[in-house]
Amino acid sequence: MQWPTHEVSNQAPDLHDYNLFTSDKALVASVQREQAAWYEQDLIRLGAELGKQETLHLGQLANHHLPELQTHDRFGNRIDVVEFHPSWHQLLTMQRRENLHAMPWSQPRAGAHIARTAAYYLQAQVESGSLCPITMTFAAIPLLQKETKLFATLEAKLFSREHDTRDLPLAQKNSMLIGMGMTEKQGGSDVRSNTTVARPLNGGGRGTEYALTGHKWFFSAPMCDAHLVLARTDAGLSCFFVPRWRPDGSKNAILIQRLKDKLGNRSNSSSEVEFQDAYGVMVGEEGRGIPTIIEMANHTRLDCVIGSAGLMRNALVQAIHHARHRSAFGLPLAEQPLMQNVLSDLALESEAATLLMLRLARAVESPDDPLERAWRRIVTPAAKFWICKRALEFTGECMEVWGGNGYVENAAMARMYREAPVNSIWEGSGNVMCLDVLRAIAKEPESFNLLLESLLDTAVEHAGLRERIAELRSDLKASPSQQEMLARRFAQRLMLTTQACLMLQTAPPAIAEAFIDSRLDAECGRVFGTLNDALATSALQQDILARAWPG
CATH class of the missing domain: 1.20.140.10 (Butyryl-CoA Dehydrogenase, subunit A, domain 3)
Incomplete structure (x- = not known):
C-alpha cells in the first residue's frame, strides 16, 4: 500500500503553450524594423506552434531516442543506414515546411534573410540537432547555383518544402538534404593536411566526375542525400559533390564506420566514414576547394x-x-x-x-x-x-x-x-x-x-x-x-x-x-x-x- 508522506508544492510548472515570437519584444520590433514585416503573421503562427507542449516534447524525444547505425541488413548486405525516431522527422518536416533550408534563395525579396533568421531562431529554442542538415543545405545552395548543369538537376529537390525520409537515389526523391565532410583525423581545422584523394574518371576539371578514396573524421549528417567534401587532386584541395547514391542507382561507396558519441547535439548523427572510389562531381575551380x-x-x-x-x-x-x-x-x-x-x-x-x-x-x-x-x-x-x-x-x-x-x-x-x-x-x-x-x-x-x-x-x-x-x-x-x-x-x-x-x-x-x-x-x-x-x-x-x- 502506498500512503502520502507529504504534499508536493513550490515546484515551478513546466513552461508550455506560449508564443515564442510575440513574447519576444526585441525580436518583434526587429522584424518590423528590418524589412521583414511581411513575414510577421507567419512568425506569429510559428511561434504559437513551437510553444505548444506537444511540439516541445518532440525535442525531448529526439534527444532521448538517439540515431542508430545499421551497417548491414540481416542477410549480410552492406546498407549503411542511420535510423531516427519519428520525432526527428517531424521536426525536419516542420523546418522544411517553413522553408528554413532555402527561403532567401527560392523566394528572394527584401527582408528574406531577416525572416529566415527569425524563424530559425525560434526553432532553435525547441531543438538544435535537427537544424544541422537544414543549415548545411541552406549554405550549399548558393554554392551549387554556380554549377549550372548540376544545379539544374537538383533545384526542384533543394527548393522543395517537403521532407522526404526515403533512402533512395536522387532521381526517385521529392526533396533532398545536403551535408558536409571536411575534417580528417590528422588535421581537424587544418584541412590543408587532408589526405583524401580524387581520381578523375573522364578528363577532370570543374563539373566532371571523380572517384574519391580516403576518410572523413566528422561527416554530418550521413543520411543526407549528398555531401560537399574536400579531396586532393594534382592541383591541390578541391571541392566535390558526393551523392549517397550513384547516378546508375547503386549505393555510393561511402562506408559509415561508426556514429560519434557526442556530449550534446545528440539527436543529430555525426559519423566517421571511408570512401572507396566514391563517386563525386567537382564543384568550383580545381585546387580552389578551401575558398x-x-x-x-x-x-x-x-x-x-x-x-x-x-x-x-x-x-x-x-x-x-x-x-x-x-x-x-x-x-x-x-x-x-x-x-x-x-x-x-x-x-x-x-x-x-x-x-x-x-x-x-x-x-x-x-x-x-x-x-x-x-x-x-x-x-x-x-x-x-x-x-x-x-x-x-x-x-x-x-x-x-x-x-x-x-x-x-x-x-x-x-x-x-x-x-x-x-x-x-x-x-x-x-x-x-x-x-x-x-x-x-x-x-x-x-x-x-x-x-x-x-x-x-x-x-x-x-x-x-x-x-x-x-x-x-x-x-x-x-x-x-x-x-x-x-x-x-x-x-x-x-x-x-x-x-x-x-x-x-x-x-x-x-x-x-x-x-x-x-x-x-x-x-x-x-x-x-x-x-x-x-x-x-x-x-x-x-x-x-x-x-x-x-x-
Missing part, C-alpha cells in the same frame, strides 16, 4: 550565432519562469534582489545577442554594399566566437537558477547546457574565428575603417564607447605576433562595442545604457549578476525583466 568552402562558411557561421542566441533566449525564459514560480526563504526567487541582478544581467546579454544576429542577417541582404561586407566578413567570425562562447556560460547560469532541478535530464536545462558547446567548435573553434577576424581586417582594411566609422556615428555622444573604438584602432598597430596573441581580447572588445552600439540604436534608452555601463565596467566581469549599484535598482531591473519575458 569554395569558405563561401559556405559565412552562412554556417551565422547559423551558429543564431542557434546560440536561440539557446540563450530559451534558457533565459526558462530561468525567469522558474524564478517567478519558485519561492525560497519566504519570497519568490524573482523578487529577491540578488536573483533580480542575475536575471537582469542575463536579459541584457540575450537581447544584445538577438540584435547582433539580426544585424548580421541584414548584412547578407546587401552583398554589394562595402559596409555590409565588413559586417559579413569581419563581424560574423567575431560574433561566432563571442556569442557561442557566451552561450556556454549563459546556459550554465540559467541552470543554476533552477538549482538541482536544472541538473537532471528530464527537464529542459540539462539538454541546453550540453547543447551549448557545439557551436563554439563546429565551423571553427574560438581561436580559428579570432584569427580569421585579423586576416579579414588585414586583407580589407578599408572595410574595417568603414565599420569603425559607422560605429562612431552611433557612439558620437558616448565617451566610453568612443574610447573603445579608438582602442580597436590602436590594437592593430601592434606587431603581427602580438596581435595574434591578443586576438581573443580584440574580438571581445569588438563584440562588446558592436553590441553596445546596436543596443543604443534599438533598445529603450535606460536598458541600452544598462548594457553599456555594465559592459564598460571593469568590475562587471564574466560572472552574470554583477551589475553595479547604479544599475541594480529594483525599478530598472523590473523594466528589464518585463521586456525580456512578460509571461
Whole structure:
C-alpha cells in the first residue's frame, strides 16, 4: 500500500503553450524594423506552434531516442543506414515546411534573410540537432547555383518544402538534404593536411566526375542525400559533390564506420566514414576547394550565432519562469534582489545577442554594399566566437537558477547546457574565428575603417564607447605576433562595442545604457549578476525583466 508522506508544492510548472515570437519584444520590433514585416503573421503562427507542449516534447524525444547505425541488413548486405525516431522527422518536416533550408534563395525579396533568421531562431529554442542538415543545405545552395548543369538537376529537390525520409537515389526523391565532410583525423581545422584523394574518371576539371578514396573524421549528417567534401587532386584541395547514391542507382561507396558519441547535439548523427572510389562531381575551380568552402562558411557561421542566441533566449525564459514560480526563504526567487541582478544581467546579454544576429542577417541582404561586407566578413567570425562562447556560460547560469532541478535530464536545462558547446567548435573553434577576424581586417582594411566609422556615428555622444573604438584602432598597430596573441581580447572588445552600439540604436534608452555601463565596467566581469549599484535598482531591473519575458 502506498500512503502520502507529504504534499508536493513550490515546484515551478513546466513552461508550455506560449508564443515564442510575440513574447519576444526585441525580436518583434526587429522584424518590423528590418524589412521583414511581411513575414510577421507567419512568425506569429510559428511561434504559437513551437510553444505548444506537444511540439516541445518532440525535442525531448529526439534527444532521448538517439540515431542508430545499421551497417548491414540481416542477410549480410552492406546498407549503411542511420535510423531516427519519428520525432526527428517531424521536426525536419516542420523546418522544411517553413522553408528554413532555402527561403532567401527560392523566394528572394527584401527582408528574406531577416525572416529566415527569425524563424530559425525560434526553432532553435525547441531543438538544435535537427537544424544541422537544414543549415548545411541552406549554405550549399548558393554554392551549387554556380554549377549550372548540376544545379539544374537538383533545384526542384533543394527548393522543395517537403521532407522526404526515403533512402533512395536522387532521381526517385521529392526533396533532398545536403551535408558536409571536411575534417580528417590528422588535421581537424587544418584541412590543408587532408589526405583524401580524387581520381578523375573522364578528363577532370570543374563539373566532371571523380572517384574519391580516403576518410572523413566528422561527416554530418550521413543520411543526407549528398555531401560537399574536400579531396586532393594534382592541383591541390578541391571541392566535390558526393551523392549517397550513384547516378546508375547503386549505393555510393561511402562506408559509415561508426556514429560519434557526442556530449550534446545528440539527436543529430555525426559519423566517421571511408570512401572507396566514391563517386563525386567537382564543384568550383580545381585546387580552389578551401575558398569554395569558405563561401559556405559565412552562412554556417551565422547559423551558429543564431542557434546560440536561440539557446540563450530559451534558457533565459526558462530561468525567469522558474524564478517567478519558485519561492525560497519566504519570497519568490524573482523578487529577491540578488536573483533580480542575475536575471537582469542575463536579459541584457540575450537581447544584445538577438540584435547582433539580426544585424548580421541584414548584412547578407546587401552583398554589394562595402559596409555590409565588413559586417559579413569581419563581424560574423567575431560574433561566432563571442556569442557561442557566451552561450556556454549563459546556459550554465540559467541552470543554476533552477538549482538541482536544472541538473537532471528530464527537464529542459540539462539538454541546453550540453547543447551549448557545439557551436563554439563546429565551423571553427574560438581561436580559428579570432584569427580569421585579423586576416579579414588585414586583407580589407578599408572595410574595417568603414565599420569603425559607422560605429562612431552611433557612439558620437558616448565617451566610453568612443574610447573603445579608438582602442580597436590602436590594437592593430601592434606587431603581427602580438596581435595574434591578443586576438581573443580584440574580438571581445569588438563584440562588446558592436553590441553596445546596436543596443543604443534599438533598445529603450535606460536598458541600452544598462548594457553599456555594465559592459564598460571593469568590475562587471564574466560572472552574470554583477551589475553595479547604479544599475541594480529594483525599478530598472523590473523594466528589464518585463521586456525580456512578460509571461
